[in-house]
Amino acid sequence: EAQVTQNPRYLITVTGKKLTVTCSQNMNHEYMSWYRQDPGLGLRQIYYSMNVEVTDKGDVPEGYKVSRKEKRNFPLILESPSPNQTSLYFCASSLLGTGRAQETQYFGPGTRLLVL
């Protein structure tokens, strides 16, 4: 089944403890991205990747890191999480590396993160 998977789905951590949220897609998509979703603010893009070893900042990149060493994986890294990073996170991918809005974005199920 074609899908985007994220792990973990739920995570509770403490301030300053490094964590990684994994994202994997099995559709051979070139474009992958991370979003955070907060009440009243909608979906905001954190980072995106056009292809392997090519990443760039979205609208809210502060406090996050990403890497794209393989085409299928795009982990989100929080080196020193803070309470304001408590949010619902979504990974998404699309077929072509143009990242244009006309390409259908396929979203993962989400990861709910709580930073104490």
Add this chain to the structure above:
Amino acid sequence: LAKTTQPISMDSYEGQEVNITCSHNNIATNDYITWYQQFPSQGPRFIIQGYKTKVTNEVASLFIPADRKSSTLSLPRVSLSDTAVYYCLVGGRGATNKLIFGTGTLLAVQP
């Protein structure tokens, strides 16, 4: 990318037709208009996309006027299961690869 503006929320009853309008005054010539639907605790999913005039699929219709500065998502005869957040996304072959979804419209369908 063009900034989009949508109503924060809308209410409807089962069986009614619902129209959600999105404003995108700065839409560029090559921009497409795409709508996504998001149920609670799930990721958004693609509903419909268009460039101009009218597009219809098995789920919805999308109306785009000639000036393309707005678009309207039309959901015929909604049911309780259509309760969701609907996002309008505008973009195309622009200079950036960022995607800006905006705040979305929460549609609440009541029996």
